[in-house]
Amino acid sequence: MKRAPLSLTIWLPGLALLLAGCEQLGIEDPAKVAAAKEAEGKAVGSACRHAMRAIEDCYVLNPKAQKAAVFAGWREMDEYMRENKLEGVTPQVPRPGASKPAVSDEAIETEPKGAARERSSKSS
Template sequence: MRALFLLSVSTLLAGCNWIGNVTGLNSEANQAIGAGCRQTGRSLEECYIRHPDADRAQIFAGWKQMNEYMSKHELPTMNPPADPAPPKPEVKKAEAKPTVMQPKQRDPEVEQLMRAIEDGNAKPQSAAKAMEKMLIEGNVPVSPDNASSVTLR
């Protein structure tokens, strides 16, 4: 039972970053982060932002060591690697919605046919007669597409 407890505790603590910082096991890694930031010309503030879990003192120590080394050997600053591209936004699939026609967009022939069907005994007029009647009454459906071509007297 005791062995099981120790095994579970050690497994949980193995992934903990805090232990590495307390014991000093991560100091070389944090110094390497600082040195890499200096070599690529990144500021300390940017390096701190990019690595919030790392110890700032160790990052500064690595940055300072690399700065002295680069000054002593007259090494140029390298270009930093490009930031990874941001993820593309997901395209939402279009939802099927029924098309609702506005009164101005309705076809006069269809309107006439629907009235005839609803009445049940009325005979539908020809489309030309229905359009002629609409023109005489002045009830011409005008859309933005054909607004310039329709003139009323």
């Protein structure tokens, strides 16, 4: 039985260890990167639909996301919400291009609707 040369015995395991650490060096499998981008795009689309945002707003707010994946996520969430009769949540960030309305302390309603009008009409 022949023995492998000593240099091959030393270098082969060392080379295997170096190649195993490629992901730590930033060398990643293109298929994994594409799958991660698609999953992220679907998550963005789902979140946009849940926040009652139009798909166009979603594209504007997330220019780096893949549009096809964003649309797929938005559509899946739309179907899910319709099937389960779920309401969306009001977005906290204003829609793109819309100016944020100035809100003063007086404009914030702390009373039931109409109560302030009734009070002001009685004092006039």
